[in-house]
Amino acid sequence: MAILASPARRLIEPALQRHLCEHTGASQLQQLRTHVALETEARATNDRRAIICLSGKFHIRIADLVDNQVMSKMMRELASLTYLIIDAIAAGRVEQAVASMIEHLNHIEAVLDMSPPPSEEEDLEAVLGL
16 A cells, blocks of 8 residues: 555645645535545444545545545546555455556656745645645
8 A cells, every 4th residue: 555655645635635624614524524434334344445445535535625626636546556556466466566556656756746846935735726
């Protein structure tokens, strides 16, 4: 589950959380609570597949609630690679797991701009349009 700590997610998710905290309403909170209840139920029944799936979807749901299509798409792509890697590991498909991880790393490299910011005054939310 190396994707959970990927550099892309470390950049994206705090900004999404900040935006959601500043602009959340009762409807969004209820959606998050419902999702957490489903994850709690999966944990109670030890449904590992559902736990992994719901855990990934929680992060996607946050991006969706922020209502930024670019961020939602990026979170979906990152999460889908997580599922592929986990499934390959669980099935003992070494080469598929390695190939999926390389694909994930290539994706991160392609979407991250590591050049210095134009100004220290610009924050991540401003750059992402949040």
